[in-house]
Amino acid sequence: MSKNQTKDSETLKIVFLTLFLDLVGFSIIFPLFPSILDYYIPENNAQGPVGLLGTLIQPLYDLAEASNHKNTKFITTVLFGGILGSIYSLLQFIFAPIWGSLSDKHGRKNILLITIGGLAISYLIWGFAGNFWILILARIVGGIMGGNLSVATSIVADVTPKEKRTAGMALIGVAFGLGFIIGPAIGGFLSQFNLVEMMPQLEAFGINPFSVTAFFSLLLALINLVWVQYRLKESLSEASRTQTKAEPFKIFKLFNYGTEKTKRLNTIYLIYMIAFSGMEFTLTFLAVDRFLFSTLQNGGMFVYIGFILILTQGILVRKIAPFVPETKLAIAGLLLGTVAFFLLSLANSLILFFIALAFMALSIGLTSPSMSSLASLLANENEQGTILGLFRSAGSFARAIGPLLAAFAYFFFGAQTAYILGALTVAIALMKIKGLQKNIPEASNTVS
Numbered sequence: 001m002s003k004n005q006t007k008d009s010e011t012l013k014i015v016f017l018t019l020f021l022d023l024v025g026f027s028i029i030f031p032l033f034p035s036i037l038d039y040y041i042p043e044n045n046a047q048g049p050v051g052l053l054g055t056l057i058q059p060l061y062d063l064a065e066a067s068n069h070k071n072t073k074f075i076t077t078v079l080f081g082g083i084l085g086s087i088y089s090l091l092q093f094i095f096a097p098i099w100g101s102l103s104d105k106h107g108r109k110n111i112l113l114i115t116i117g118g119l120a121i122s123y124l125i126w127g128f129a130g131n132f133w134i135l136i137l138a139r140i141v142g143g144i145m146g147g148n149l150s151v152a153t154s155i156v157a158d159v160t161p162k163e164k165r166t167a168g169m170a171l172i173g174v175a176f177g178l179g180f181i182i183g184p185a186i187g188g189f190l191s192q193f194n195l196v197e198m199m200p201q202l203e204a205f206g207i208n209p210f211s212v213t214a215f216f217s218l219l220l221a222l223i224n225l226v227w228v229q230y231r232l233k234e235s236l237s238e239a240s241r242t243q244t245k246a247e248p249f250k251i252f253k254l255f256n257y258g259t260e261k262t263k264r265l266n267t268i269y270l271i272y273m274i275a276f277s278g279m280e281f282t283l284t285f286l287a288v289d290r291f292l293f294s295t296l297q298n299g300g301m302f303v304y305i306g307f308i309l310i311l312t313q314g315i316l317v318r319k320i321a322p323f324v325p326e327t328k329l330a331i332a333g334l335l336l337g338t339v340a341f342f343l344l345s346l347a348n349s350l351i352l353f354f355i356a357l358a359f360m361a362l363s364i365g366l367t368s369p370s371m372s373s374l375a376s377l378l379a380n381e382n383e384q385g386t387i388l389g390l391f392r393s394a395g396s397f398a399r400a401i402g403p404l405l406a407a408f409a410y411f412f413f414g415a416q417t418a419y420i421l422g423a424l425t426v427a428i429a430l431m432k433i434k435g436l437q438k439n440i441p442e443a444s445n446t447v448s
Contacts, residue, residue, distance in 0.1 A: 011159045012168060014232050016175050018112070019152050021224040023179025025119065025217040026146060028187035031299075032210055035191065037080050039209055040132040067411035079407060084139055086404065091143025092396035100150035100389025108155045108385070109234045111148070116228060118145030120221035127214035130206035138214075150389035157376040157384045158235035166321035166329065166373035173313035173369050181306040184299065187213055262378050262387055266394040268429045269371050272334065273398030275341065275425040276364060278406025278418075286415050291350060304354070305361045312365025326370045326377070327433065333367030334430040336360075341423035345416045363426075 029036075057080065064075035103111040122142035129135040153172060160168035193212040196203050287293035287301060321329065336359050343356035372391065379387035409418040 011155065011233060011235060012171055014227070015152050015155050016171050018116075018224055018228055018232070019149070019172060019175035020179050021220045021227075022116070022119070022148070022152075023176055024183040024186065025123065025220045025224075026142070027180050027183030028190075028213055028217055029210075030184045031188040032191055032213065036135070036210065037076070040135065063411075075411065086400045087136070087139055088143040088146065089396045089400035091140060092146050092149075093393045093400060095144050095146075096150040096392040096396055097386060097389030099148050100154060100385035100387075100392075101383075102385075103151045103154055103236070104383055104385040107234050108151050108158065108236050109228065109232050111151050112155075112228055112232070113225065115145045115148035115151065116221055116225045118142075119148075120218055120225060121145075123214050123218035123221055127211045127218065128206035129208055129210075129214075130203065134206065150385060150392045153372060153376075153388045153392065154385040155232075155235045157379075157388065162377060163322055165376055166326055166369050167318040169369035169372040169376070170313040170317040170321065172372065173317075173365060174310050177306045177310040177313065181303055184302070186216070188299070190216055259378065262375065262390075264432065265371065265374055265378065266391055268432045269375075269391060270394040270398050271429040271432070272337065272367060272426060273395045274402040274405065275422045275429075276337070276360075277399045277402035278409075279341070279344070279360065279422055281403035282406050282410045282415075282418060285410060286344065286419075287353075289415060290348060291353065301357065305357055308358055308361035309365050312362055313369055317366065317369055321369075321373075326374045329366050329370035330374065330433055331430065333363045333365070333370065334426055334433060337363035337367065337426040338423050338430060341419050341426060345419035345423065 057076070060076045060079045060083075061072065063079065064072040067075060099111055099115060119142060122138045122145060125134060125141060126138035129138055149172075153169070156168045156172060157165065190213040191210070194209045195207050195211050196209055199207075283301070284293070284298045287298055293301065317329070340356050340359035340363055343352060343359065347353040347356050372388070375388055375391040376384060406418060406422070409421055
């Protein structure tokens with residue numbers, strides 16, 4: 001192995017750990033949403049909702065009651081979590097290409113340090129979020145800084161040759177999978193430690209029942225900051241940076257910037273992720289409705305999905321990517337996704353349900369790294385950050401609207417109809433990428 005190859009391999013390991021720490025800190029809040037709802041939102045009294053927050057949350061209660069579901073509070077809680085997630089995703093949608101474009105001009109490491117530092121500030125604010133509006137401020141800061149995924153993806157693109165680009169992108173998927181398994185598990189464990197119960201006088205300073213979790217996320221962010229500062233080497237040469245004009249507000253041209261191929265790819269990714277994020281959001285409802293899953297069983301279900309996802313991206317994709325064109329991997333992933341949605345719509349037995357979940361994990365495991373690689377390969381070398389930022393932005397926008405669309409379909413038309421609509425949505429993405437394949441026989445040969 002050459003000196004450059006050794007350096008690039010070391011950079012990939014550093015980026016992997018950076019993303020992993022980032023995603024653990026991000027996903028640690030997931031199991032806390034029901035408790036957060038109970039803590040911050042006052043119960044209605046005979047005169048109606050209490051306070052401004054109670055008034056704002058009332059439409060969610062009304063929507064839950066209109067769905068005729070047997071557990072109105074559960075629906076309200078999940079919708080509340082979805083709205084908080086949507087705020088985060090919308091901000092990522094706006095800021096992913098901004099950070100990506102700035103990293104093209106000012107270097108990857110500099111922007112990564114700024115965004116990780118911003119995430120640390122968001123966790124600090126959360127730790128002292130004595131009322132709901134401070135929590136919202138923390139989520140806003142976190143969403144803005146959370147757009148740094150495009151920068152990490154650009155680093156992978158900088159240090160991997162074209163023929164190994166998909167395998168490199170698969171590492172990002174492994175970091176995602178591990179982060180989303182371990183983060184919620186840590187969040188659930190830390191939720192047992194309530195500083196307000198231990199020292200009630202701290203509540204006057206904004207300390208809340210979730211402060212321990214917030215401060216643990218802060219610690220992870222600070223470790224990440226030191227790690228990047230002292231271990232990560234800048235992956236973008238000075239020459240490449242000086243040739244680039246930073247245009248961070250290309251976000252407003254999400255589907256109208258770049259070549260026809262990059263615009264088409266962004267549209268395909270948006271369509272697929274609308275379906276996939278909607279499935280993620282409604283899957284716990286499906287498991288509870290059809291199989292009476294407990295919270296613990298739902299957690300185990302996501303561990304099962306994450307385990308298959310890690311195997312797919314960590315082993316399968318990395319082994320076959322050098323020999324299979326990116327478009328073919330993406331087509332296989334979208335085909336598996338279409339089948340998975342149809343199986344989920346029909347699954348009335350646990351065996352069929354878990355087969356469908358395995359197909360879904362295989363789908364995202366093949367689709368995400370291959371499409372990320374395509375986005376990188378179709379971009380000019382001096383605008384990797386911008387193009388990958390726009391690509392990630394399409395996914396963030398999908399995560400902002402997909403859960404809300406899926407919830408509406410699920411609660412008002414039923415699970416079977418919702419998942420059939422999901423299958424049809426993925427099928428549309430499948431047809432569009434087949435059209436893209438005609439123009440890109442082998443993506444790894446299209447960009448010189």
